Amino acid sequence: MLNRYPLWKYVMLIFVILLSFLYALPNFYGEDPAVQITGVRGNAASELTLNQVHDILKKNHLTSQSIALKNGTILVRFKDPNVQLAARDVLISILGDSYVVALNLAPATPIWLRALGADPMKLGLDLRGGVHFLMEVDMxxxxxxxxxxxxxxxxxxxxxxxxxxxxxxxxxxxxxxxxxxxxxxxxxxxxxxxxxxxxxxxxxxxxxxxxxxxxxxxxxxxREVREYAVQQNMTILRNRVNQIGVAEPLVQRQGDRIVVELPGIQDTARAKEILGATASLEFHLVNTKVTPEAAAIGRVPADTEIKKDRDGRLVALYKKVIMTGDHITDAFFGIDEYNRPQVNISLDSLGSAIMSDFTKDNIGKLMASLYVEYKDSGNKDINGRPILVKQEEVINAANISSRFGGRFQITGIGTPSEARQLALLLRAGALIAPIQIVEERTIGPTLGAQNISQGLDACLAGLAASILFMVVYYRKFGMIASTALLVNLVLIVGVMSLLPGVTLTMPGIAGIVLTLAVAVDANVLINERIKEELRNARSIQQAIHEGYKGAFSSIIDANITTLITAIILYAVGTGSIKGFAITTIIGVLTSMFTAILGTRAIVNMLYGAKRIEKLSI
The missing domain is CATH 3.30.70 (Alpha-Beta Plaits)
Incomplete structure (x- = not known):
């Protein structure tokens, strides 16, 4: 029978629409202004810190929505950005340099939605705000x-x-x-x-x-070394950003420089601490023949150098490096049998061979782990760039009791927080060369909110104009098309919220507006074909059937060409071009679904298997 759908098609449509609405729902709750507190090297955010933060806020009459401790990080939510800023200033002044206090934006999604895995769309830097770094590799x-x-x-x-x-x-x-x-x-x-x-x-x-x-x-x-340094540093920076859990970062090359954008982060301190860190390990043999008195006056052999441990004691190390952290494939935090923090190290095949051969020949000797890091000296060169200084510290010196393999432990680390930080940096990889931040820019959440508001206004204006045209020109069928248009918008938002790798940017909003126009175009083709069949003296049921059937190939052709173009843009484009392309791809697919299946389902429910004298089209 003409213009009838089986029950399973209606069930499928309802299920898809409800699922899309469910995953689009978190976007309506917005984000809470928040303050994020993280311990720096040698300190940890704990229950004690949590109570201290609570007391500080209470004493200064700053009301928070919630305070939570998770994975060594405290997140304090507020209702008002002004209270957020005031709390940040107070916490920085009291907590001091022991903690990084950063502004952030935390999704206000209800717990029941988060339990279903429903999160809001990830917003780009232009919509959410965040920090932008331009980094130069120290060649x-x-x-x-x-x-x-x-x-x-x-x-x-x-x-x-x-x-x-x-x-x-x-x-x-x-x-x-x-x-x-x-x-x-x-x-x-x-x-x-x-x-x-x-x-x-x-x-x-x-x-x-x-x-x-x-x-x-x-x-x-x-040329090969320079290319390798930039490419490897980009890879390592991506790993580090992923380790600290920044959603949808941008890390891309700009000549011999690297651009890093971190949406949602409103304070550069924490980001600079992780991204700019050049921490690595070097393993050296300890020269036990050098006495403390000789080390104090610098009277050491030419093949030996003096380093300090964390307590300021002098340690004589042979200059020759046994192995560097470049061979570390994995590093994770652990606790030894004496309840002390340690870092468990895994080496690649070459590193395993080097360590195995060395320890086999040096059983009974002391081997030291030297922590190497480049830090900003506070001075600048003639070009205005920060001058980095190399800081080295012996974090442990252990007796080689047996032959090492590809796995071993580093002990003697001060605190669990420091061990976690070291493991994070070693796991993400040591930077091939130090990097200097030559430009940093913070985009505030207010500007992001303004961009969202303007983009939403443009989207709604286009939607209203399309609906008005369809209703006036096609009457009841125009209302059906408008319903499909609204459903299409929900589908786009739901899909973008569901997919983990999709980020909405200002160009992405332009892509959504474009796909809404494409969706209207499909309904115009269908309605015009139905009207044409009616003029050819077809019955109403036949006109509807032939109208959808005849318009199908034209809709597919038009959308496929748009889809191919968008895929090419995504493949060869970068940054904002990718944002436009991905929303266009999603929008084209959802518009075909709603224009062909969605409107047909409504028409079939209203007109299928009925005697109709006249169509409102």
Whole structure:
């Protein structure tokens, strides 16, 4: 029979609409202004901190909606942004440098909706507010590190070949991070040049004045290192952002710089602490032959250097690095048998081999874990960029009692919070080179709310204009199309809220407005085909059936071409272009669903299997 749907189709439609409405619902609750309190290195937010925060707010007559402690972070919700700002200032002044007190926005979704996995759409920086960083990779640091590695490599090659040299020195960066090797005679120099040139393909090795060789990295090698540094730092920054739980961040390349955008974060302190941290580990053998008295006056062998532990005690370490944190594949917090914090380390295959070979030959000796970090010195260079200083600290020195494998533990860490922080940084990866924040910008939630309001006004204005046109021109069928249009909007919001990788931006709102127009276009095609069939003296039931059937191919063709264009935009675009493309893709799919299936279901319910004398179209 014409214009009849089986029961399962109606059930499916109702289920899809209700499900979309359920997952769209959290977007109507908005967000609460909140203050987030997190312990910095060496401190932890605990129940004691929670009670302290509660007392501080009560004493200063600042009313909060709720205070909760979760995973070492305290989140305090407020009703008013003014109270939020006042609370932030008070908490910073009392808690001091022991904690990072950051402004944030927390979804106000009811507990019962969160239990169903229903969360609001993730909003981009332009809608939600947040922080924007432009970071520059410190190429001098990585090239200097590579220069030292090249020196070790050249030294090892010469020793293996039994070629005698007097000294190997490095040249400064203005000479291209070169290396100079002195020989006692020209014969040794020429023999070394011949041998090293065939072994060190990434270096240009030439004779210099006197009995010297000069080794410079090739331009291809320098370009490769720079490219690798930027790409690896981008990967590590993404990992770090994911570790601290920032929703839908943007990390993308801009030349030799990196752009990082963190929606929802309203204070740069916490973000800078995690993103800018260059923490890594180096493992060194302890030189036990150096006495404390000799270490105090700096009287140590050339192959040894003095470092301090967390208590200020001097520790003599051999300069040679056994292994760095580059080989760490996993790191997680744990507690040892004495209830002390520790970090459990897993190594890659190369790291496992290095550690296994070293510990096998050095059982009974002390091995130290050196914590290395670059921090802002507070001074700036001639270009106005922060000058980073290297800070090193011996966090433990343990006796090698047996041969290590690919897993071992680091103990001697001060607090559980510090162990967690170290594990986070090691798990996310050490930055290949230090980064400097050359530009930082905070976009306030007020501007984001204004963008949302303007975008919503534009969307509703377009929707109202479309509904008015459809109702006036197509009457009852126009009302049916308008109903489908409203359902389509709910479907778009529901799908975008449900999908974890989708973020709404201002261009995304433009994509929604565009897809609403596309949805109207589909209903115009259907209605015009029905009217055409009626003019051809078809019966009403046949006109409806043929109208939907005839318009189907045109709707599919038009939407498929739009869909292909949007997919191409998503594949090759970045940032705002992707935001526009993803909402367009979702909108096109939902508009086809509502325009073809949705309106047909309503028409079938109203007109299917009935004797109709006249259509309101």
């Amino acid at each position: 001098d640091a990585i090239l200097s590190k590579l220069q030292i590695q090249n020196m070790d490599s050249l030294r090892r090659e010469l020793q293996e070949k039994n070629i005698t040299y007097t000294q190997i020195t490095k040249q400064n960066s203005t000479h291209g991070y070169g290396i100079e090797i002195d020989f006692s005679d020209a014969k040794s120099r020429d023999e070394a040049m011949s041998y090293l040139s065939s072994r060190q393909k990434h270096m240009l090795i030439n004779a210099d004045r006197g009995n010297k060789l000069k080794a410079l990295m090739t331009s291809d090698r320098l």
